[in-house]
Structures are given as C-alpha cells and as structure tokens.
Amino acid sequence: MRRRSQLKSKKLLAGPYLFWSVSFVVIPLLMVFYYGLTDESGAFTLDNLAKTTSPENLKALGMALLLSLISTVICLLLAYPLATILAEKNVNQSSFIVLIFILPMWMNFLLRTLAWQTLLEKTGVINNILTFLHLPSLNIINTPYAIVLGMVYNFLPFMVLPIYNVLVKIDPNVIFAARDLGANGFQTFIKVTFPLSLPGVISGITMVFVPALTTFVVSDLLGGGKILLIGNVIEQAFKQGSNWNVGSGLSMVLMIFIIASMAIIAKYDKDGEGTTF
Amino acid sequence: MIRKYAQRIYLALIFILLYAPIVTLIVLSFNKSKTRSKWGGATLKWYSALFQNEQIMNALYTTLLIALVSALIATLIGTAAAIGIQSMKRKMRTVFMGLTNIPMLNAEIVMGISLMLLFIACNMTLGFSTILIAHITFNIPYVILSVMPKLKQTKRATYEAALDLGASPMMAFFKVVFPDILPGVLSGFMLAFTMSLDDFVITHFTKGPGVDTLSTKIYSEVRKGIKPEMYALSTLLFVSVLILLLLINYTPKKTEDQPVPRVITKRSRVFNFVTRRVVPVLLVGVLVFGGFYYGSQGSLNSDNRVIVYNWGEYIDPEVITMFEEETGISVVYEEFETNEIMYPKIQSGAIAYDVVCPSDYMIQRMRENDLLAELNFDNIPNIKYIGDTYLKSSREFDPENKYSVPYCWGTVGILYNKTMVDEPIDSWGVLWDEKYKDNILMQDSVRDAFGVTLKYLGYSLNSTDLDELTAATNLLIEQKPLVQAYVIDQVRDKMIGNEAAIGIIYSGEAIYTQFENENLEYVIPKEGSNIWIDSWVIPKNAEHKENAEAFINFLCRPDIALKNFEYITYSTPNTAAREMIEDEEIRNSKIAFPDESELENCETFKFLGDDADRVYLDFWNKVKSK
Numbered sequence: 001m002r003r004r005s006q007l008k009s010k011k012l013l014a015g016p017y018l019f020w021s022v023s024f025v026v027i028p029l030l031m032v033f034y035y036g037l038t039d040e041s042g043a044f045t046l047d048n049l050a051k052t053t054s055p056e057n058l059k060a061l062g063m064a065l066l067l068s069l070i071s072t073v074i075c076l077l078l079a080y081p082l083a084t085i086l087a088e089k090n091v092n093q094s095s096f097i098v099l100i101f102i103l104p105m106w107m108n109f110l111l112r113t114l115a116w117q118t119l120l121e122k123t124g125v126i127n128n129i130l131t132f133l134h135l136p137s138l139n140i141i142n143t144p145y146a147i148v149l150g151m152v153y154n155f156l157p158f159m160v161l162p163i164y165n166v167l168v169k170i171d172p173n174v175i176f177a178a179r180d181l182g183a184n185g186f187q188t189f190i191k192v193t194f195p196l197s198l199p200g201v202i203s204g205i206t207m208v209f210v211p212a213l214t215t216f217v218v219s220d221l222l223g224g225g226k227i228l229l230i231g232n233v234i235e236q237a238f239k240q241g242s243n244w245n246v247g248s249g250l251s252m253v254l255m256i257f258i259i260a261s262m263a264i265i266a267k268y269d270k271d272g273e274g275t276t277f
Numbered sequence: 278m279i280r281k282y283a284q285r286i287y288l289a290l291i292f293i294l295l296y297a298p299i300v301t302l303i304v305l306s307f308n309k310s311k312t313r314s315k316w317g318g319a320t321l322k323w324y325s326a327l328f329q330n331e332q333i334m335n336a337l338y339t340t341l342l343i344a345l346v347s348a349l350i351a352t353l354i355g356t357a358a359a360i361g362i363q364s365m366k367r368k369m370r371t372v373f374m375g376l377t378n379i380p381m382l383n384a385e386i387v388m389g390i391s392l393m394l395l396f397i398a399c400n401m402t403l404g405f406s407t408i409l410i411a412h413i414t415f416n417i418p419y420v421i422l423s424v425m426p427k428l429k430q431t432k433r434a435t436y437e438a439a440l441d442l443g444a445s446p447m448m449a450f451f452k453v454v455f456p457d458i459l460p461g462v463l464s465g466f467m468l469a470f471t472m473s474l475d476d477f478v479i480t481h482f483t484k485g486p487g488v489d490t491l492s493t494k495i496y497s498e499v500r501k502g503i504k505p506e507m508y509a510l511s512t513l514l515f516v517s518v519l520i521l522l523l524l525i526n527y528t529p530k531k532t533e534d535q536p537v538p539r540v541i542t543k544r545s546r547v548f549n550f551v552t553r554r555v556v557p558v559l560l561v562g563v564l565v566f567g568g569f570y571y572g573s574q575g576s577l578n579s580d581n582r583v584i585v586y587n588w589g590e591y592i593d594p595e596v597i598t599m600f601e602e603e604t605g606i607s608v609v610y611e612e613f614e615t616n617e618i619m620y621p622k623i624q625s626g627a628i629a630y631d632v633v634c635p636s637d638y639m640i641q642r643m644r645e646n647d648l649l650a651e652l653n654f655d656n657i658p659n660i661k662y663i664g665d666t667y668l669k670s671s672r673e674f675d676p677e678n679k680y681s682v683p684y685c686w687g688t689v690g691i692l693y694n695k696t697m698v699d700e701p702i703d704s705w706g707v708l709w710d711e712k713y714k715d716n717i718l719m720q721d722s723v724r725d726a727f728g729v730t731l732k733y734l735g736y737s738l739n740s741t742d743l744d745e746l747t748a749a750t751n752l753l754i755e756q757k758p759l760v761q762a763y764v765i766d767q768v769r770d771k772m773i774g775n776e777a778a779i780g781i782i783y784s785g786e787a788i789y790t791q792f793e794n795e796n797l798e799y800v801i802p803k804e805g806s807n808i809w810i811d812s813w814v815i816p817k818n819a820e821h822k823e824n825a826e827a828f829i830n831f832l833c834r835p836d837i838a839l840k841n842f843e844y845i846t847y848s849t850p851n852t853a854a855r856e857m858i859e860d861e862e863i864r865n866s867k868i869a870f871p872d873e874s875e876l877e878n879c880e881t882f883k884f885l886g887d888d889a890d891r892v893y894l895d896f897w898n899k900v901k902s903k
Contacts, residue, residue, distance in 0.1 A: 010360060011365055011369075012361065013357040014357070014358045017354050017355070017357065017417060018373075018376075021379075021414075021417075024392065024411075025376070025379050025380055025414060026376075028392050028394060029387075032387065032394060035394060056901075059902045082291055085284045099522055100292075100295070103519065105472075105475045106471065106515050107298075107302060107514070108475065108477075108492055109477055110495045110496055110499065111302055111495060111503070111507070112298045115297075115301040118301050118313055118314070121314070121771075121776055125301065139715075142761055142762045153294060156291075210383075210384055211384070214385065214387070216478075217477065224760075224761065224762025224763060225721040225762055225763030226757070226760065228901050231386055234386055235386065248390070251391075255384075262379075266378075
C-alpha cells in the first residue's frame with residue numbers, strides 16, 4: 001500500500017512540468033493555428049494556407065527543403081566516420097569529446113556564422129591563402145553553397161553527438177561475434193553496426209534537418225540576401241510586414257514537416273537512446 | 278598505420294572546420310581597424326573599451342542572468358519531471374516524452390512566434406520576463422533528457438533497501454538516488470545554460486525593446502558592422518570557458534577502475550576546491566555585483582530619464598554621457614535597424630518612447646496616424662542653429678515644422694572603387710552593366726531598391742503607378758544575376774574590403790569609407806536620387822516630454838552637433854556646427870554638403886499609404902524570390 005501511494009506522489013513531481021508545457025508549449029502552438037486559420041478581422045479563412053502555394057513561397061519552401069536535405073546528407077557523411085573514430089578512441093573522458101563540440105557554442109552563433117563571411121569573401125582569408133598558394137580562388141559567398149556550408153557548420157554537432165552516443169553503447173562483443181562468424185569489415189558494418197546505430201542516425205537527421213529547414217539567420221548572413229528560404233519569408237511576415245496571419249499560415253505548413261520528423265523519431269528511437277546528450 | 282593517419286587527418290580537418298571561424302573572431306578582436314575587412318595592426322584597445330561600453334556590458338549581464346536563472350529553474354522542474362515520468366506507466370510516459378520532444382524538435386522560429394503570440398494575447402509586456410519564460414521552456418527538455426538515462430541506471434533495490442532500513446522517502450531519495458543522478462542533473466544544467474546563452478531566434482521574437490541579450494545585440498549590429506568590442510567580449514568569454522572546462526576535465530576523476538584506495542593528493546584537492554567552490558562563488562559574486570552595479574544605475578533616477586529610440590550607430594556615445602552629466606537626466610537608449618521595424622513598436626504603444634529619430638516619409642506616416650506630439654519650441658531654443666533650407670525641406674513631411682527637428686540628412690548614391698571602374702560614373706545605368714557582374718552591391722530595402730530603379734527609368738521615386746512599378750520590377754529581376762549581394766549597411770565594410778566595384782550607399786557612410794579606403798568615390802547619378810532627412814520627433818504617449826525636448830535641444834547645440842558629425846559622419850543640418858569643422862576638405866566636401874545644383878533631381882520619400890506599401894512589398898518579394 002505504502003509503495004503504491006508513493007508511486008502516485010512521485011508522479012505528481014511531473015505536475016509543474018505538465019503545467020508549464022501546456023501553458024508555454026501547447027497553448028502557444030494552438031495560437032499559431034488560430035492565427036493561421038483566421039484573417040485580420042478574426043474570421044475563419046484558408047487564405048493564409050493558400051498563400052503558401054504562391055510561386056514565391058513555393059520557391060522559398062522548395063529551396064529550403066533542397067538545401068536542408070543536402071546539408072543533412074553532408075552532415076551524416078561527415079559525422080558518421082567522425083563518431084566512429086571518436087567512439088573507437090575509447091577516451092575515458094567522453095565528456096572531453098562532447099566538450100570539443102559544445103565549446104564553439106560559447107562563441108555566439110551569429111558571430112560564428114558571420115566569421116564565415118570574413119573567411120569566404122572574395123578578398124577573404126581563404127582566398128588570400130589560396131592566391132598565396134597559386135590556387136584558383138573560391139567564390140561561394142552569397143551562393144547556396146555558402147548557405148549549405150553554414151548549415152553544416154552550425155548543425156554538425158547535432159549529428160555527431162547522437163551517433164557517438166549510440167556507437168559507444170554498442171557491445172564490442174557483438175562486433176567480435178560477427179567477425180568470428182566470418183563477416184568482413186564491410187559486412188559487419190552493414191549488418192551489425194549500422195542497424196544498431198540507427199536510432200542515433202535518425203535522431204541526428206531530425207536534429208539537423210529541422211533547424212536547417214527553418215533557419216533564416218544562416219541564409220541571411222551567408223546568402224547575401226539573394227536566396228530566400230521559407231524561414232526568411234516567415235520572419236519577414238512577422239517582423240517587417242507585420243502580417244501575422246500569413247506568417248502563422250506558413251508556420252503551420254512548416255509544422256507538417258516537423259510533425260513528420262517527430263513521428264519518425266517516435267518510430268525508430270522509442271527509448272530516446274539517440275538523444276543528443 | 279595508414280588507417281590511423283587517415284583518422285588523424287580527418288579529425289584535424291573537422292577540427293579546422295569547427296574552429297576556423299573562432300580563430301577568425303579572436304584575431305579580429307585584436308584588429309586596430311574598426312571594419313572587419315581590413316587589418317589595421319594589433320591593438321588591445323577594444324578590450325579596455327569593452328568595459329566602458331555600458332550597452333554591451335548590460336547585454337552581457339542580461340544574457341548571463343537569463344542563462345543562469347532559466348537553467349536553474351529548468352533544472353528544478355526538469356529533474357522533478359524526470360523522476361515523475363520515470364515512475365509512470367508506459368502509456369503516460371510516452372505522452373510525456375512526446376511533450377518533451379516538441380520543444381526539442383520544433384523549429385525555433387515557430388516556437389518563438391508561438392510564444393510571442395501568447396505573450397501578446399495575454400497582454401504581457403515583452404521584456405526580461407518573457408525571454409526568461411521562453412528560455413525555461415526550451416531548457417526543460419534538455420534537463421529531462423539528461424536526467425532520464427541516469428534514472429534508468431539507478432537500481433530500485435537500493436532505494437527500497439534504504440526505505441526498509443527506516444529512511445524516510447525524502448531521505449532515501451537524497452542519500453541514495455540523488456547522488457546517482459547528480460551527474461545527469463549537472464550536465465542538464467550546463468546544457469541548459471549553454472543553450473540559453475547561444476539562443477538567438479527565440480529571444481529575437483520574445484524580447485521587447487529595452488532588453489537585449491548578446492545575441493540580439495549582435496544581430497542589430499550585423500547591418501552596421503559588428504563593434505570590435507563584441508569580438509573582444511566573445512574572445513574573453515570563450516577563453517574563460519575553455520579554461521574552466523579544462524580545469525573540470527582534468528580534475529582527477531574518482532573512477533571505478535581505480536582499485537588502489539584513493540589518495541587525495543594535494544593537487545586534486547586544489548582542483549576540487551577551485552571547481553566546486555571558487556568558480557560557483559565567483560560566478561554568483563559577479564552576477565550579484567553586476568546586478569547591484571547596473572541596477573543602481575537604472576533605479577537611482579528612474580523618474581528623471583528619457584527613453585531614446587534611434588538608428589544603430591547614430592550617435593557618439595560620449596554625447597549621451599555628457600548629456601547625462603550636464604542635466605542629471607539618465608538616458609535609456611534603444612536602437613532600431615529600419616523605419617519599418619521601428620513603426621509597429623511605436624504604433625503598438627507597448628513602450629512609451631520619449632524621443633525617436635525616424636526618416637522623412639515615416640514621420641509623415643506617424644503624423645498622419647496621429648502618433649506624434651507637437652514640440653514645445655520654447656524648450657528647444659537651439660533650433661536657431663538649424664539651417665533654413667533643412668527646415669524648408671522638412672515641410673514636405675511636416676508642413677508646419679511643428680513635430681520634427683532635423684538631425685541628419687544626406688543622399689543616396691553610388692560608391693565605386695576607382696581601381697575596378699575606369700570610366701567616370703554618372704548614371705544608375707552602371708547597375709545594369711554586364712561588365713560589373715557579381716561586383717554590384719544592391720540595397721536590401723524595398724523603397725531604396727525601387728527608388729533607384731524608378732529614378733533610372735525617369736519616374737518619381739514615389740510612384741504608385743502600377744505600370745511604372747511593373748517596369749521597375751522587371752528591371753530589378755533583370756539585374757539580379759549581376760548583383761553580388763543585397764545588403765543594407767554592410768555595403769560599408771564590403772566596399773572598404775574591395776569586395777565589390779559598385780555599391781549603393783548613403784552619403785554619410787561614403788565619407789567614412791573614404792577614410793578607410795582612398796580608392797572609393799561617391800557620386801549622385803544625374804537621373805537624380807533620394808535626399809533624406811532623419812529628424813527627432815516625440816511620440817504622443819511619451820512620459821518624459823520635457824526631458825525629450827531637453828535632449829533634442831542638447832543635440833542642436835553646435836559643439837555637440839559637431840562632435841556627433843565627427844563620429845557618425847552623416848551630414849549635419851546644423852549650419853553653426855558645419856562652420857566649426859576644422860578640416861577644410863570636409864567642411865566643403867561635396868559628399869557631405871552637395872551643391873544645390875546636384876540635388877535638383879533629388880526627391881524625398883513620401884509615405885504612400887498602407888495599400889501601396891503592400892504593393893511594393895509584393896513586387897519586392899517577386900524580385901527576391903526569382
């Protein structure tokens with residue numbers, strides 16, 4: 001009896017969190033829906049959603065999808081070997097690894113991204129080095145390439161850490177067993193390591209894809225104002241055009257992608273194994 | 278062997294990718310030159326200037342305070358929640374974990390917007406508390422997700438054993454469970470702290486005027502060029518965190534695989550002492566001290582103040598200090614980046630600004646929408662130093678000179694690099710010249726971009742004729758492949774750094790760029806251009822109108838106007854101040870003070886009405902998304 005009542009009182013500990021989440025996560029999201037489905041006078045309308053299909057907005061959405069997909073793939077390709085190397089290193093201070101990736105965050109995100117401008121510009125640091133070495137110069141600033149670079153740079157840690165977290169947890173004996181049973185390195189990877197690391201990979205993919213899809217800062221700072229992503233359109237609707245209804249409508253469309261990611265996470269990463277930290 | 282080297286090289290490359298920008302920023306913090314595109318020699322002056330820059334120090338303090346408080350509260354709520362969730366049945370647990378995942382996976386922009394809508398619907402003033410709530414909201418999941426795995430590892434049996442041995446549940450928890458999950462709680466706290474520190478997007482939407490974190494401060498500076506003090510601050514922050522984390526990391530760890538009885542060496546004791554006691558005490562000490570310091574500055578004369586809302590980098594900070602010293606009125610200073618961002622803030626009336634500095638057409642709009650108070654010129658006798666021509670031009674938007682006092686004026690023109698352009702430039706036409714492909718910097722604001730194009734076509738820059746606007750739109754779309762970037766004030770840094778051959782720029786910035794790069798030349802094209810005036814106005818809901826008038830009067834004093842001119846290099850309408858300029862070249866500069874004949878074809882912008890504004894915006898979006 002005592003145990004049961006205790007369990008109940010323990011559950012109550014989640015009460016403040018429930019209250020907080022409902023007030024500041026659920027209700028605000030409902031407000032976005034409300035604004036997205038009404039016009040300025042408060043009457044119901046689907047116009048805001050329909051605005052998403054205007055050629056300009058479709059283009060911004062398409063561009064955002066394309067660039068974020070490319071960056072996610074690059075992040076995955078860069079991060080997996082990296083996580084493998086780090087996991088093999090078997091550094092007993094695993095916090096040190098995390099540290100290397102968390103540390104840059106103490107330099108402000110905007111400044112870090114801005115620094116890429118200084119690095120990438122026509123007369124920037126990288127090109128100066130290239131010219132010094134008599135190599136052809138690199139002209140990617142203000143192009144989609146620079147945006148992809150900025151995305152990869154900013155979101156790479158979110159791919160490395162979940163994969164690393166899953167990889168270190170894999171029991172080495174499983175790998176040994178596969179090898180003993182005659183699988184070569186590649187087969188072991190395809191049949192054993194990779195499937196076991198899938199929760200981390202999936203979690204990493206969503207952790208990179210969603211922020212990349214919705215960013216407006218990276219495109220603002222590295223795209224030279226020539227490339228509009230869906231995030232820029234939404235930001236402008238709220239901050240410059242002050243058209244909250246259209247902005248909310250566009251946000252609702254974005255949420256479809258976010259909800260899809262959440263569903264995938266829930267399917268493949270049930271126990272939250274691949275959570276970043 | 279090869280594999281090992283390949284691994285090393287790979288790690289090194291990733292390391293370079295991650296740390297190249299950081300090294301860049303650290304190097305920039307020692308750069309003598311104010312612009313990031315030129316190396317002017319090494320200096321430490323920004324480090325000393327940093328501590329005198331009240332705005333940056335205030336932003337730093339706000340950032341740290343929000344990070345600390347939000348991380349603490351999030352740790353409390355999150356740890357409790359994790360324990361609660363852990364004891365739930367599977368179904369409930371899934372629901373709660375789903376709830377936890379929302380802020381983790383939701384786009385920052387959607388979360389920021391949704392919170393902003395909520396706060397505004399609840400009539401909460403956007404400010405410190407709203408940022409704090411938002412930060413706690415996105416921090417809690419990090420704590421929960423750090424604590425949960427540790428909770429799973431704790432063995433129920435030990436807890437029950439403690440209960441059986443007579444411990445109260447409270448005691449059993451703190452003696453048995455808590456030490457086990459402590460690392461998770463701590464790392465959750467650290468994560469939350471870091472996330473809060475690094476957040477920009479959510480703060481951007483939930484912050485109100487008057488409060489800035491480092492991120493939002495930096496964002497508002499992006500357009501004008503980051504102040505070097507900011508690099509210095511980031512370097513200091515980064516280095517101190519690096520040292521702190523290294524200290525913690527190299528603290529000898531009590532690991533299980535240490536079979537020998539642990540000898541607590543003197544060294545490890547010192548380390549422990551430093552990391553466990555000294556550092557937290559120092560942190561708290563700094564926060565409390567900072568709180569008192571900045572708190573006292575604000576609260577002492579909270580009634581006798583004036584809230585100023587001005588363009589970024591548009592006043593000499595010393596002028597503000599002088600004003601405060603002379604009058605005893607404390608100045609609350611806020612900056613905006615564009616007229617369009619400023620307007621909704623004044624209109625909503627959420628903050629009662631006392632004195633604002635909009636441009637001509639925006640003053641007209643504010644006046645027409647009855648947002649401005651009439652000035653009492655008895656309190657502004659120094660208006661007599663303002664040149665008559667400028668008061669006359671002001672009548673375009675303020676017909677009786679009742680609402681505004683001119684502060685700065687200038688033209689919009691072409692800045693070009695003589696080493697990259699060998700022909701004399703006198704027409705907007707060069708902006709469509711294939712020769713300069715990828716070498717043109719265009720203005721990233723609707724009215725300026727259209728103004729230039731309309732003028733080139735021979736129309737008025739206040740045109741609302743749909744055919745004329747369509748023609749301009751098509752021309753802008755045609756120009757897009759030639760444009761290197763659409764920027765606002767970054768033209769300045771980019772032109773100084775020889776990044777582009779041609780840029781559209783405000784005359785005031787042109788003077789500064791010539792100081793830094795002598796190859797630059799400014800011209801007002803023959804088709805005519807925009808001539809603008811930024812003037813001080815007082816919003817109707819101002820609470821300290823007399824202080825505001827004292828402030829305007831102070832700025833009209835010739836010696837102050839001169840000081841300001843030398844700092845911001847925008848043309849002053851203060852004729853007395855102009856006569857006091859010592860450098861003859863600048864006093865007679867054609868850029869700062871062009872002849873009447875050059876201004877013949879120039880027009881001021883007019884407010885065209887909300888509908889026309891929307892038409893402009895739609896056309897502009899067409900250009901930008903092409």
